[in-house]
Amino acid sequence: MSEKAAQVRIALRNCGVIDPENISDYIATDGYEALAKALFSMTPDEVIETVKKSGLRGRGGAGFPTGIKWETARKSQSDVKYVLCNADEGDPGAFMDRSLLEGDPHCILEAMALCGYAIGAQEGIIYVRAEYPLAVKHLQLAIRQAEALGLLGDNILGGDFSFHLSLYFGAGAFVCGEETSLMNSVQGGRGEPRIKPPFPAVSGLWNAPTNINNVETYANIPQIIRNGWEWFRQFGTEKSPGTKVFALAGRVNNVGLVEVPMGTPLRTIIEDIGGGIQGGRRCKAVQTGGPSGGCIPAEHLDTPIDYESLAGLGSMMGSGGMIVMDEGDCMVGIAKFYLTFTAEESCGKCTPCRIGNRRLLEMLTRITEGEGRMKDLDELDILGNIIKDTALCGLGMSSPNPAISTLRFFRDEYEAHVRDKRCPAGTCKKLVGYKILEDKCMGCTVCARNCPVSCISGARKKVHVIDQKRCVKCGVCHSKCPFDAIARG
Amino acid sequence: MEKLTSWDALKNYREKTCGQTSLLCVGEQDANRVVLAVGEATCGVAAGAKKIADTLQEEIDRLGLKNASIIATGCFGYCYAEPMVEVRMPGKPSVYYGYLTEEAARDIVVKHLVHGQLVENNVLPVEVNIP
């Protein structure tokens, strides 16, 4: 399949097309047309009906139907309601939201105004990471421009609807991407999740009904309103209509931001769009959903991407991080990497996430250091599932996924670490050693000269020796040896 | 800027300003206009897009190309090929260049803008499906 057919840009349609600092560019691509259409030819209920029928689901990860969220917020009785945009993108390696905000800020403003009209809110807040200075700058500029043209603020386009937007800067806590933590943070409190229910659509920011969606979700809205729900449904699958943006990273040749229709097989993304694995090696697994997701092994690469299929494989759509791994990646190490992240980013409010994730991490660390017992593998699975079962918020409920999914699909690799004290990928330092093969060594001195801790000795044209006590297992000798005379094991 | 107070006002605004945007809309009067869109999202900037934009501008100024302008656009999505520039000319399909160096940037201005030749080494086979 050619790349032409593979990528369909709905959310990203203006990224890399318009000048994001110029509102005329956005208007030239029919920007704010959807807002005008809604304000002057649709009732709020019709807007919600359109979003519902489009089947759009939350692009932040969980995939909750957006229209139903809006409908609940609309039905909640209150004088004050809020529209929030979750732009606290925190998954390692994910940058979909940043690109959208930087490349097409007006699209988000328009969508939030549409949402405000639909649910009956007059105030919106974009919660954006302070670490995204360019996104912040473009958003601020866009808000000023839209206000100057009467597309935001009081009496939009001369009508009765008023909507005011402001920014709130996140300080980099991963958990603030969880919607209720985000609201606590906006209220000046500690970034900690609240118990749900009540859901934000009933009682959210300052206890007022609040609609909160992710950046990419909003990015789809203006086009759904402008082109109709039937138009949107021609893309994607029955249960997951539309497209999804992924930040493609890892061992593929062409890393970048891709947008594909839902239902596209993983293989298309990796082989056609991503240009295959670097160095012609073999794909081993694909990690989707960031720290909340799981690792999908290569044999499942033909799985179509949609919310249910990914969940069925113990992973999740997540916000759209996609990291491709090859044989040089240790799956235990990957699980440990993600768990290190979530254990550190846990807010500490509930027991399973605060202590449970730490204990999981300790088990994984023991395994990667060759101190694991076979019993640990079962306990890892049991504890991981109990954390999923009992944690308070989405962060905790999904944090064991990387460990559980790698254990499920790569149990042999775990067993190699535990039983044979061996890391098949050769990346767990404590389980790796380097040895010079006497029959292959030519005494060229390349290894000795490149060793950063000078622990290789030997005369010219004589067999060299590694001082194992001083070796830091960096692997430089292994990669530099021109004669493949250094064995790793 | 005056506030738009009706749906028609929005439509009028679009028609009025469309020709001045970087999009080379239908109805473009100046058939010679060239727009160089440099990917200056964070990813592009990190890869050196600012320097490329400066180089392009210097070269345009040096050659006195009055019809050419540079805009900063968002992320093209091809991180592996950053920095990137898209050359837009009315009535012609866009040409995308990637893996840009300052030298390549100067080549693009001289060869593509002045002589209408592609800078083959840097052309990226990009076609974007925007429904």
Add this chain to the structure above:
Amino acid sequence: MVNITINHLETSVPEGTTILEAAREIGVHIPTLCHLDLPDIKMVNRVGTCRVCMVEVEGKWNLTPACSTAVTPGMVIHTDTLRAIRARRTVVELLLSNHPRECLTCERNGTCELQSLAAELGIREIKFKGPRIHTEKDTTSYSIVRNAEKCVLCRRCETMCNEVQTVGVYSAVHRGFDCLIGTAFDLPMLETSCTCCGQCVSVCPTAALTETDDSAEVWEAIANPDLYVVAQTAPAVRVTLGEEFGLPVGTQVTGKMTAALRKMGFDKVLDTDFAADLTIMEEASEFIHRMKHGGRLPILTSCCPAWVKFIEHQFPDLLDIPSTCKSPHEMFGAIAKTYLARKLGVDPAKMVVVSIMPCLAKKFEARREELSGHEVGSNVDYVLSTRELARMIREAGIHFNALPEEDFDGVMGESSGASAIFGTTGGVIEAVVRTAACWLDPENPNPQIDFQQLRGIEGIREACVEFAGQKFCVAIAHGLGNARKLLTDIQEGKAQYDAIEIMACPSGCVGGGGQPYHGNNMEVLTQRACAVYNEDKGKSVRRSHENKEVLALYKEFLGEPYGEKAHELLHTRYQKRDQI
């Protein structure tokens, strides 16, 4: 009503009921830890942090916290499935894996909620190995010891301090495994706005928050033959101490307590109630003085040291309205080291006054600079809480329940019913009113004694009393959040009162931070208050100004109430403090 099924039992409960409440209703027990619901004092801790009360709800992919989930129509709940039980156990094991597990030497051995939970779930082994969190104990406060290592992050202290008391000392700090409950800027407790009310200690399920322990120093003093050690006991101690020895809540143990103190070796066993009567003499005089001389009204009672510290931090512009009267036990100390010492022929410098109080803030109060008498050091040398006294009685091997009933020693041992009711909310102001009614209307042959309108448990109460043809408007608040509301109204000129009583602890001293743990049962506080009123009823003298020993004290030593000598010994001053 909502129809639900719990463990195959069908039941119907009102809308808004939580799964936990519904289960309790039909006798299904679900263990909890962080959960604490004391609606009477608006203390609702439904944060759902501990995840002990997890149950299975059909149709949900994960488990549900029973304490914080309202039932929905048709909900089918299972509390006893293997999955739920195993999850609960694991959660408690995880908590224990990060807990010091030094139960044998722990202050809360036997009263710890985590300990009983582990026992209830039958936990015999903690699978999870791994390091525990390490922090320094904060022992800077004179009242409260903070040991974050024993904290289970139930957040009860935070809810109590921030929402009920509106003091705001505690907040969760740091993230993940390092998360703990800390103070602003990690300040030592002594430097915060903590009022030392000790309500956080009352609700802490473990020994993360405990009272400072002064028992060792008191034993030393008792054993020292050169020292003359005087014990005084607060009104609210005698109605709660019995709980520590298994007696029914509300049992009055004045006689046994007196006997126990003698057995422990105190040289004199006296009564703070005596000083409470003295306080009324001064406070009623001050009230009438302010009224007659156009002084500032309302007058605020000043018996509660946590409340005094609160106003110093939070309302420094209102420091001219509290009465200047010292709290009763401080008055007692001042009189003991002057009048009593002279009477007994004891060198005041060798006299040690030990207050046995329901209160932790009194430990702080005893260390206030301005309450150290000029001649003889502190008015009060040591303050013991009810809990500490109980521990000492047990430590001394005294069989409390078998003790005979004994009386207080003389000179400062007599008390009226008015002083007894100091122990509960509304009591102090009723005692003032009883005396003021007589003084302002000397012609009335039958002045009122019981002022029912001043009693009750609502957080803020207002009442008007009439005597001598004059109407007096009185307000009562207990709990510092209620006090804040009242003070804000006064500050903004919205409320006009003649006199106000404020007690920092919900229900007043019977609910004090140093009292036996109420087991999260507010009924206990009501029964204690009942016992206080019963004691009042049983007294032959029920007005403070009729206490013969108090009258003798004025005649022999102090002169006039609110006079010069009284000012020197019985009144104090307040200072502005920072709000942190």
